[in-house]
Amino acid sequence: MPELSEEDLTAVSSLRAAVMRLSRRLRHQRVDESLSPTEMAVLGTLCRCGSSTPGELARKEHVQPPSMTRIVAMLEAKGLVRREPHPQDRRQIVVTQTEQAEAILEESRRRRNAWLAELAGNLTEDEWRTLRDAAPVLEKLAEL
Structure with missing residues (x-):
């Protein structure tokens, strides 16, 4: 990790x-309370990346393959x-x-x-501009 200044560490x-x-706060805006945040994340990954093997999903979601096997089984049971x-x-x-997952x-x-x-x-217009400029950077951080 590079040496960060005190200002950077604070940021x-x-x-x-x-x-x-x-x-x-965003998690509280859930549509289907019967789905866990992990299940929603897996569905989101399938939506973004398309069909995947359980092993690929486990890597993308940073969970162990046996855990992903259980998650997939629960999602399958829910249709x-x-x-x-x-x-x-x-x-x-x-x-x-499934189409039901896409609708959710x-x-x-x-x-x-x-x-x-x-x-x-x-937000002010300046804050909106800053947020629009920061969105791709935050997206990149989320994908690293």
């Missing part, structure tokens, strides 16, 4: 705390994913989200976007 600490508080044979490797399966994700995004837009309505 990192402030960013961490703000992102955590905002994330916690939110389908497990299909892998097209090249019959020893594996591919997990695909869309409504969740709509609700969370509306909530966040309402909050952001309190």
Whole structure:
């Protein structure tokens, strides 16, 4: 890790705390209370990245493969994913989200976007500009 100035360390600490508080508040805007945040994250990954094997999902979600196997089984029992044979490797399966999952994700995004837009309505034009400029940087951090 590079040597950070005191000012940079303060900024990192402030960013961490703000992102955590905002994330916690966004989680409260859930559409389906029966889905855990982890289950929603897996559905979101399937939406963003397309069908995946449980191993690929485990890597993307930073969980152990046995945990992902349990998550996929729960999502399948709820009718939110389908497990299909892998097209090249019959020893594996591919997990695909269902239309029901897509509808839940869309409504969740709509609700969370509306909530966040309402909050952001309190920002000044300069703050909005800063937020628009920061969004790609925050996205990059989230993907690293």
